[in-house]
Amino acid sequence: MSTAANETPRSRGKAPAGERIADWADGRLGIYSLAKANMRKIFPDHWSFMLGEVCMYSFIIIILTGVYLTLFFHPSMNEVQYHGSYVPLQGQLMSEAFNSTLHISFDVRGGLLMRQIHHWAALIFLAGMFAHMMRVFFTGAFRKPREVNWLFGFLLFVLGMFTGFTGYSLPDDLLSGTGVRFMEGAILSVPIVGTYLSFFLFGGEFPGHDFVARFYSIHILLLPGIMLGLMVGHLILVFYHKHTQFAGPGKTEKNVVGMPLLPVYMAKAGGFFFLVFGVIAAIAAVAQINPIWAMGPYRPDQVSTGAQPDWYMGFSEGLIRFMPGWEINLWGHTLVLGVFIPLVIFPLVLVAIAVYPFIESWVTGDKSEHHILDRPRNAPTRTGLGVAWMTLYLTLLVGGGNDLWATHFHLSINAVTWFVRIAFFVGPVLAFIVTKRICLGLQRRDREKVLHGRETGIIKRLPHGEFIEVHEPLSQEQLHTLTAHHQYEPAEIGPVVDENGVERKVGTSEKLRAKLSSAYYSEDSQIPKPTVDEYKEITSGHGHH
């Protein structure tokens, strides 16, 4: 498109250098049309939409600092004697991996800060993904057309967990070695193939000489490579679907109200990157993380109390800590249920949240696209289920730290463990009921506000002595926002007998769907939003109530 312009002779000499470079690049890369199409892409403004950005930026920070660390880290299990500058470990035998991590921490310029930024950013990355995922869940942003992107995000979270695990295992210190031993134990508990899997993974008997080098390839190449690809895919889909927005005047399912990518969001996002980097760097400069020198080199015969994984793996620790140590001994073989059952529940906890969007879309039978977000209160069953899941997750985290709960709150560790055992089953149910009630209460309040206006706090005395509170009617915009949500009708099983009088077979899945649908959308599960007629009837009358 620019060739034609170039051919026309210019009267005032050459174009400025910048323009010429842009022309050169555009002729070869087609940047102009790409930029034209996307530069004015609109993004809505809400703080919770920036959680994903937090994840992306911390991921970039992790990659940058990680590259620096690879320059000095030796992924080797060869045994060496320590002669570095940390006195309490001098002369100790350790793997080269541990030795080089000590070297990075004490003898490489900026090494400790880089390690700490890398590790803190990893914790924040995972925390950010968790919060982002919950934001998407509770606002219903996973609905059509974004189910695939939800799965991309979920995979990023799970892969992030394992990237983190393989990463903090690399220094071969006593804490992470205990974690790897934990994982080995879980693998061994798998019936029949457990020992084979373990020998395959560790190249022989635990710990062997291979696992650091293997984890290293997985940690710096395999998993981050997949994650980077998924993240790019995630972003492309965000661009393609356009961003969701909260309901409000002027906002429909067919538009996006907000600011253009360039210049507003480029500036905002660019600035936000540096803010994220700044916050993480400040934390890394102030607070210590994973002080491997205090933990010492890994030896399979040693262990410390307070051996927990990083927080994102904490729920697996909880599963194993609250599980009774059951085992079955048959024909000379042991089935360690105390470890195997937690190993089975571990993926189920994660999958439960991942498949939810598909369950909900099956229950609603809704095939239309949704770009307007739900307020959590307007989807009480979904919100209740989400809070129930989070309660389960938190309960498991409490279980994973049961010893610290015991020491810091002067409790018995047995009592904490029993609390977790019971709360694992009861907690989510209670959380669901309570959350749903709160949502319904909030829906009633919205209905009340729409019909009767906002309480002003002004008390008026009428001539005959009665006191009333003045309610101020809501603005048109507020009325719209509070009533914009769609309310589903419970799905019903169609006529059981067709027009010819032949009985139709109703499948179990159809029955189940009808049941779930009525649980989701019956009168007990949502407060009908005020209709125009109701509003008119009330506002046309005189006085109040």
Added chain:
Amino acid sequence: MKKLSARRRHPLAAVVVLLLALAATGGLYAAFAPAGKAQADDSAQSLTIKEGKKLYEVGCASCHGTGGQGSSDGPSLVGVGAAAVDFQVGTGRMPAATSQGAQVPRKKVVYNQTQIDQLATYIASLGAGPNVPTKEQYGPGGADIAKGGELFRTNCAQCHNFTGKGGALTKGKFAPSLEGVAPKHIYEAMQTGPQNMPSFPDTTLSSKNKKDIIAYLNAVNGDKTENPGGLELGGLGPVSEGLFAWIFGLGALITVAVWVAARTAKAKKS
């Protein structure tokens, strides 16, 4: 020889032999008998024991019995040794507030060191036990810190955590934090095994090993310990780190996000 054998049958020979035998026995006894001096020096120690007994009767006898024989409220103290007394009373654990509860906690010390020594001497007089260690035994001189670290991780860390921050045991019992515990008391604890702790007598963990462990603890959990990398966050590992990452990490970032989102370009004129 001839003379001797000639007089062998002399009527007084038996008397002479008897006298010689008596002289030899007496002489040997005088040479090998315990010095009479000990008896004379004892007046000071017996005074200490007496003082200790007095203190014992006021502060300890109600649980441990009038003669240290123990009761349903407290164990027998016969044979626990001076080291156990110095540890229990010197860290304020004894006298205990109650004999109930999972474990007797460390608290304010009630007696001064002289009184503790008197109590210790009295208890030691009830039966032989480990003595209070000397400064040479627990002092930093000649200790191998790295070796101490290795020993600590092998024998102590499973209850007391990597650097002695403490940890939970079953049913409300706990391994206390070793922060700010005097080297002497750490030595005595290893020697005597107070409460739920196993004891590590010199046959299990030599005096040198104990010295190494104390030196290691002083290096990683003492007053002058440097903390490379900043705030230690309790030194409890990933749980406190995770909590910190959520509250101060993600918390700060969300605050920043709210702030950035609130500052929108006012270009809504169209």
